[in-house]
Amino acid sequence: MKLAFIGTGKIIGDALFAVEPVETIERTAIFARPHSRKKAEDLAAQYQIPEIYTDYGQLLEETAADTVYIGLINSAHYPYAKEALFHGKNVILEKPFTGFYEEAKELQQIAEEKKLFIFEAITILHNEVFDEMKKNLRKLGTLRMALCNYSQYSSRYDAYLEGDVAHSFDPEYYGGALYDINVYNIHYCVGLFGKPLDVEYYPNIGPNGVDVSGTLVMRYDGFSAVCTGTKDSDSPGFISVQGEKGWMKIDSKPNIADALTTTYADENVKEKVRDAAGAMVRATITENYKAPGKHHRMTQEFIDFARVIDEKDYETAHEFLTETVTVVGVLEKARTKAGIKF
DSSP states (O other): OEEEEEOOSHHHHHHHHHHTTOTTOEEEEEEOOGGGHHHHHHHHHHHTOOEEESOHHHHHHHOSOSEEEEOSOGGGHHHHHHHHHHTTOEEEEESSOOSSHHHHHHHHHHHHHTTOOEEEEOGGGGOHHHHHHHHHGGGGOSEEEEEEEEEOOOTTHHHHHTTOOOGGGOGGGTOSHIIIIIHHHHHHHHHHHOSOSEEEEEEEEOTTSOEEEEEEEEEETTEEEEEEEESSOOOOOEEEEEETTEEEEEOSOGGGOOEEEEEEEOTTOOSOEEOTTSOEEOOEEEEEEEOOOOSSTTHHHHHHHHHHHHTTOHHHHHHHHHHHHHHHHHHHHHHHHTTOOO
16 A cells, blocks of 8 residues: 555654554655645654645645545545545545535445545454454343443643634534544444444533533444543543343443453353352353554554555455444434534
């Protein structure tokens, strides 16, 4: 993969560091708006990037890159991705994929018609812990509840309260807790359980109409998934899934999950046993899974994208994209039902 990096913000710096050890990726180009050219020059020097552009159209016309990684503000995702596809480039698009469901469907249609690849850069789908969760789901029996919490006091929240509104707190740029934070929780649920039957979102609304925190309820057949995401407060994050025969839990911020505990009924022991309090309970098995260490939490997703593109693995790309489009649909339905306007 010959990769062009679109933007110069923190996420671009993270991505450049993440792909350093990936031998199947060549850092080919970087784009910045004219006022940020110095940032692009500094990153290009640090990571040996030969091409620097301040005109996006020129980059798409001239670059040797076959793929662009777009790490811009949320509202720029759709137009920049669409333009890249029409120039024959594969696209890696930062989360959230798009602000609107029809935009996501359109990008999917363009990519598939042109036999190009477009991915959402959502790290949890490229994490061994998530793979382990999918394998362990059947051990829990009939599912009854999922609880997800990604709460993180934003470094920009104090300024927001003073009237200095960053893009991540501006509905005009598709900011807010649902799209910025809770999107991770939603990806876990859609990835594990599929498309929900219905959704409701209960946001805490800030002075400019953006959701600074909120709880999303996704209704499935026989159970609900409750997803909390906040930018105005903090707490330990977790993902918990409960079934009639057991449970599994991640005890960390959902975007950096590195371990999973799964406890389920031991079907080989029919008699109940006493717990520490003396109560009679089912015998259980507990499995603790620890993911192997990585260079950076984003490294594996880039390895996966490069493999899919190089091997022209359209089936896997379609699976990733279908899940992404479903998540965008959940986000849009939740947002509109809550009265949040972009």
